[in-house]
Amino acid sequence: MYLTDSHQGRAGPAGPGRHMAISQRRRAVDPLWFKDAVIYETHVKSFYDSNGDGVGDLRGLVEKLDYLQDLGITCLWLLPFFPSPLRDDGYDIADYKGIHPDYGTVDDFRQLVAAAHARGIRVVVELVVNHTSDQHPWFQRARRAPPGSPERAYYVWSDTDERYRDARIIFTDTEKSNWTWDPEAKQYYWHRFFSHQPDLNFENAVVLGEVLDALRFWAEMGVDGFRLDAVPYLVEQEGTSCENLPGTHELIRRIRAYVDQHFPGRMLLAEANQWPADVRPYFGEGDECHMAFHFPLMPRIFMALRLEDVEPIVEIMRRTPAIPDTCQWALFLRNHDELTLEMVTADERDYMYLAYSQDPRMKLNVGIRRRLAPLVDNSRRRMELLNSLLFSFPGTPIVYYGDELGMGDNIYLHDRNGVRTPMQWSPDRNAGFSRADPGRLYSAPISDAVYGYQAVNVEAQLRDPSSLLHWMRNTIALRKLFRAFGRGTMEFLPVQNRKVLAYVRRHDEDVILCVANVSRFAQPAQLDLSHLEGYVPVEMVGYTEFPRIGRQPYALTLAPYGYFWFELRKPA
Numbered sequence: 328m329y330l331t332d333s334h335q336g337r338a339g340p341a342g343p344g345r346h347m348a349i350s351q352r353r354r355a356v357d358p359l360w361f362k363d364a365v366i367y368e369t370h371v372k373s374f375y376d377s378n379g380d381g382v383g384d385l386r387g388l389v390e391k392l393d394y395l396q397d398l399g400i401t402c403l404w405l406l407p408f409f410p411s412p413l414r415d416d417g418y419d420i421a422d423y424k425g426i427h428p429d430y431g432t433v434d435d436f437r438q439l440v441a442a443a444h445a446r447g448i449r450v451v452v453e454l455v456v457n458h459t460s461d462q463h464p465w466f467q468r469a470r471r472a473p474p475g476s477p478e479r480a481y482y483v484w485s486d487t488d489e490r491y492r493d494a495r496i497i498f499t500d501t502e503k504s505n506w507t508w509d510p511e512a513k514q515y516y517w518h519r520f521f522s523h524q525p526d527l528n529f530e531n532a533v534v535l536g537e538v539l540d541a542l543r544f545w546a547e548m549g550v551d552g553f554r555l556d557a558v559p560y561l562v563e564q565e566g567t568s569c570e571n572l573p574g575t576h577e578l579i580r581r582i583r584a585y586v587d588q589h590f591p592g593r594m595l596l597a598e599a600n601q602w603p604a605d606v607r608p609y610f611g612e613g614d615e616c617h618m619a620f621h622f623p624l625m626p627r628i629f630m631a632l633r634l635e636d637v638e639p640i641v642e643i644m645r646r647t648p649a650i651p652d653t654c655q656w657a658l659f660l661r662n663h664d665e666l667t668l669e670m671v672t673a674d675e676r677d678y679m680y681l682a683y684s685q686d687p688r689m690k691l692n693v694g695i696r697r698r699l700a701p702l703v704d705n706s707r708r709r710m711e712l713l714n715s716l717l718f719s720f721p722g723t724p725i726v727y728y729g730d731e732l733g734m735g736d737n738i739y740l741h742d743r744n745g746v747r748t749p750m751q752w753s754p755d756r757n758a759g760f761s762r763a764d765p766g767r768l769y770s771a772p773i774s775d776a777v778y779g780y781q782a783v784n785v786e787a788q789l790r791d792p793s794s795l796l797h798w799m800r801n802t803i804a805l806r807k808l809f810r811a812f813g814r815g816t817m818e819f820l821p822v823q824n825r826k827v828l829a830y831v832r833r834h835d836e837d838v839i840l841c842v843a844n845v846s847r848f849a850q851p852a853q854l855d856l857s858h859l860e861g862y863v864p865v866e867m868v869g870y871t872e873f874p875r876i877g878r879q880p881y882a883l884t885l886a887p888y889g890y891f892w893f894e895l896r897k898p899a
C-alpha cells in the first residue's frame with residue numbers, strides 16, 4: 328500500500344512539507360498534542376548498542392531516530408533507564424536523577440531529547456514512584472534509622488504483617504505477602520510488587536516533595552511527558568483494597584498542579600490497570616492525568632478475535648465512561664509486561680489461557696507473556712486487523728518495539744524477558760543490534776526458524792514493499808491525515824452479523840466509517856447508514872470511491888480478517 332497524490336492532497340496545496348510545518352508549529356503550541364500522537368514504546372537496552380558492549384544505549388537510540396521518524400511515530404516512551412540493580416528491569420530505581428551507566432550519561436540523554444525534538448518526536452519517560460529499589464539510599468538510610476525518625480518515614484513499616492490484609496498480591500508467581508521482614512530495621516516493610524521494591528510512604532509530605540523534585544529534573548531536560556507507573560497503589564488504608572484511594576487522587580492532583588504551573592504542555596499518563604469506571608477518576612475533572620491506559624480493552628480484542636465475535640469489544644466500550652475533552656485514552660495491543668488478565672472475569676481468564684497459552688511457560692502471574700505475532704500464529708491478516716483497531720479506536724495508539732516487524736518471543740527466558748529481546752535490525756550477527764561477542768549480549772536475539780532475526784528484520788522488510796513494516800508505516804501515515812482518529816467521537820453501528828464491527832468516528836467536518844471482520848472467513852454486513860444518506864464512502868487505502876449511501880441498508884463484503892476505513896465525503 329502506498330499513499331497516493333490524493334492522500335498527500337489532504338496535507339494542503341504544498342503537500343507533506345506544509346503538513347510537517349503545521350505539525351511542528353502545533354508541537355510548540357498545542358497542549359493537547361498527545362491526542363494526535365502515535366507512541367512507540369521501547370527499552371533503551373533493547374534498541375541499539377552503539378559501543379559494542381552488548382547493551383543498547385542512548386547514543387544507539389539517537390542513531391536509530393531516523394528509522395523511527397520514517398516509521399512515522401511522533402512520540403517515544405522509554406522504559407526506566409535510571410541507576411538500578413535491574414532486578415525488575417529498571418522498575419527498581421536506585422537514583423531518580425541519573426542514568427544507568429550501561430545506557431550512557433545525562434548528557435547523552437539531553438542529546439537524545441534534542442535529536443528527537445529536531446525530528447518532531449516527543450519523549451515520554453517513566454515516573455516510578457510507588458516504590459524504589461531496596462538499594463535506593465533512602466531505603467538503606469530508612470532501615471538503619473530509628474522508628475519514628477524522618478529517615479524511617481520514607482517507607483511504610485509495621486511491627487506485624489497483619490495490616491492491609493484486603494490488598495491483593497500482584498506478582499502472584501513470586502510473592503506470598505505484601506509485607507517483608509527486614510532484619511536490620513526489625514520491622515516489616517510494605518511492598519505491592521517484588522519484595523526488593525519497598526513502597527514509598529506518601530503519608531509523609533517530604534516524599535511528595537522528592538517526587539516533584541525528580542519530575543522537575545527530567546522536565547527541565549525537556550521531556551514531554553511521564554508515565555505514572557503503578558499509580559493506583561500510592562496510598563494505603565486499613566479495610567480497603569489499598570487501590571484507587573481518595574488520598575492517591577489527591578496526590579495526583581498535586582502532581583498535576585505542579586506540572587501545570589511549571590511545565591505546561593507536559594503530559595501525565597496513568598498506568599492504572601483497573602476497570603474503566605475506576606480509571607475514570609484518574610482523569611479527574613481534567614485536573615489529574617491527561618491520559619490513562621485502557622487496560623480492559625486489550626484482552627477483549629484478543630478474545631473477540633478467537634471467539635470470532637465482536638461482543639467483548641462492544642461491551643467494554645459501552646462500559647467506558649466519557650472523559651473530559653482535554654483527556655485521552657492510551658491504547659495498546661502489547662507492551663513490555665505480560666498480556667495482563669487482571670481486568671477480565673474468571674471465566675474470561677480461563678478462556679484466554681486456553682486460547683492463547685498452550686504451553687504453561689507462556690503464563691506469568693495473572694497473564695500471558697507473549698508478543699503480538701506469536702499470539703496470532705504469525706498471521707499477517709490478524710496482525711493487520713488488530714493494528715487497524717489500535718489505530719482507529721478512540722485514543723492514542725502505542726506500538727511496542729519490534730511489533731511493527733512481527734517479532735517473536737522466547738518463552739524459555741525468565742519473567743518477562745522473553746518479550747524484551749534485542750531489536751532485529753538485520754540478518755547479520757546479533758541481529759545487527761550490537762557488534763559485541765554474542766555471549767556478551769544482555770539477551771540473545773530471537774533466532775528460531777519462524778521469528779528469528781535471519782527472517783524477521785528491519786533491513787529485509789525495508790527492501791520488501793509488501794512487508795508488515797511498510798504496511799505499518801503507511802497505516803500510521805494514513806491515520807495522521809485524519810484528526811478524527813485521535814480526537815473524534817465514536818458511535819458503534821448495529822450489525823446483525825456478530826463477526827463484524829462497524830463504527831463511525833467524527834471530528835468537525837471529518838467523518839470516518841470503520842468496518843472490521845474478526846472471523847477467519849469472508850463475511851457479509853448490512854449497515855444501517857441512513858443517517859449518513861448522501862455521503863460517498865472513499866476507501867482510504869486505495870482512495871477508491873464506493874457507492875453513495877442511500878436509505879437502504881449498505882451492503883459490504885469483508886475478506887477473512889478484513890477491514891475497511893472509509894472517509895465519508897460530504898454530499899455536494
Ligand SMILES: OC[C@H]1O[C@H](O[C@H]2O[C@H](CO)[C@@H](O)[C@H](O)[C@H]2O)[C@H](O)[C@@H](O)[C@@H]1O
Binds near residue numbers: 419520557663664
Ligand atoms: O514497577 C513494578 C511493575 O510496575 C508496572 O507493573 C504493572 O505490571 C504488572 C504486570 O507485569 C501489572 O499487573 C500491574 O498492574 C502494573 O502496575 C510495570 O509495567 C512493570 O513492568 C513493573 O514490573
Ligand SMILES: [Ca+2]
Binds near residue numbers: 378382383384
Ligand atoms: Ca552499549
